[in-house]
Amino acid sequence: MKTLKFLAILVVLTAIATVTTANTYIETNYVVTSSYDLPTTIKKMVKADFVNTNNYFHQNNIYSMKEEVMLFLKVNDKNELEVIKTVSESESASEYLHLLLDNSKLDVENVLINKVFRLKVKIDYRT
Numbered sequence: 001m002k003t004l005k006f007l008a009i010l011v012v013l014t015a016i017a018t019v020t021t022a023n024t025y026i027e028t029n030y031v032v033t034s035s036y037d038l039p040t041t042i043k044k045m046v047k048a049d050f051v052n053t054n055n056y057f058h059q060n061n062i063y064s065m066k067e068e069v070m071l072f073l074k075v076n077d078k079n080e081l082e083v084i085k086t087v088s089e090s091e092s093a094s095e096y097l098h099l100l101l102d103n104s105k106l107d108v109e110n111v112l113i114n115k116v117f118r119l120k121v122k123i124d125y126r127t
Contacts, residue, residue, distance in 0.1 A: 029105065029106075029107055030044065030045065030104075030106050030107065031106075031107040032075075032106050032107065032108045032109065032112060033109050034109070034112075035112060035115070035117065038112070038117055038119070039119050041106065042071070042101065042119060042121060043121075045100065045101065045104065046097075046100065046121065046123065049100055050125055055100075056095070056096045056099055056100065057096070057125055057127070060092070062092060062125070063126070063127045064125060064126045064127065065090070065092065065093060065096075065123050065124075065125045066123065066124050066125075067088055067089065067090040067092075067093035067122075067123045068088065068093075068120060068121070068122050068123075069086050069087065069088040069090075069093050069094055069097050069120070069121045069123065070086070070087040070088070070118065070119075070120055070121075071083065071085075071086055071097055071101075071118070071119045071120070071121050072084040072085040072086070072087075072116060072117070072118050073101065073116070073117055073119070074114055074115060074116045074117065075106060075108045075112055075113050075114070075115070076113070076114065077113055077114065079105055079106055079107065079108050079113075080103050080104065080105055080106070081101050081102060081103065081104045081106060082102065082103075083097065083098045083101050083102040084116065086098055093123050096123070097121060097123075
């Protein structure tokens with residue numbers, strides 16, 4: 001009985017740890033000083049996530065993806081990215097970018113806050 005109780009507690013703690021790490025994709029502070037920096041910053045964020053062993057691809061057993069996603073986003077007054085819309089032939093590619101980027105913190109110049117940006121993001125992921 002004690003072993004069963006211990007295993008149940010272990011499973012719950014593992015589940016909590018998994019959810020906690022799944023929601024912390026980006027820890028790096030990215031600086032965006034102009035609208036020209038934003039595509040480069042998004043590219044850096046995606047590339048940094050590719051090496052994350054707990055990323056969307058690993059969690060969903062996706063071993064490769066080559067897709068283009070049209071991304072509509074803005075930076076809110078809390079300096080967080082807000083993904084407004086994603087357009088892609090692949091639902092997984094759209095979901096990946098939404099989960100990765102939405103609510104990510106950036107260090108952004110005030111003139112860029114609340115402006116809507118449209119970016120084409122190419123995902124070329126292989127394990």
